[in-house]
Amino acid sequence: MTVALMWEARAVPGRGGELLAWAQAQELAGRPLRRETFRAPADRVLVITWWDAPYDAELPELPEPDGALVTRAVHRWRFESAGVS
Template sequence: MSEADTMMWEARAADGRLDELLGWADTELVPWLQLRPDVTKYELFSAADRLVVIVRFDQGTTPLPDAPTVLLARPAHQWPFRRHGGGPPASSL
């Protein structure tokens, strides 16, 4: 089995702080990801009080930075995964 190449990062925003958490992601996390030569793709998703970030690396994974604790209801969770294929591009469905 090959090593993990994808990191999933999930944070629950403190009450009423999701917009600020998204702002932190836009101004701090995204630039950090863009400067890393080993990052091949990243996506950010939000729903209700959550922010989820999926990052694909060339090989291996690196933990993502911590968001400011004042913006979080609890510490963010991170899980490394190994990509296992994928479906056709959305445009071909």
């Protein structure tokens, strides 16, 4: 089964580049099948990691960044693949 972990944070205005660099520099305790990082308006950063694991497996996730860098707590979601088309 493929499980995708999504991690999304919103930087303090004007600090989106710092948050992006911080997220890209974070090492995970394991190696995912794939890791992709996105940025969006309003200084938002999204990281998606794909894992070959059961849905409820213990998987390494990115931590919370320093509170001075973000406007709110990180949002996290977990999905299982429903197929590729």
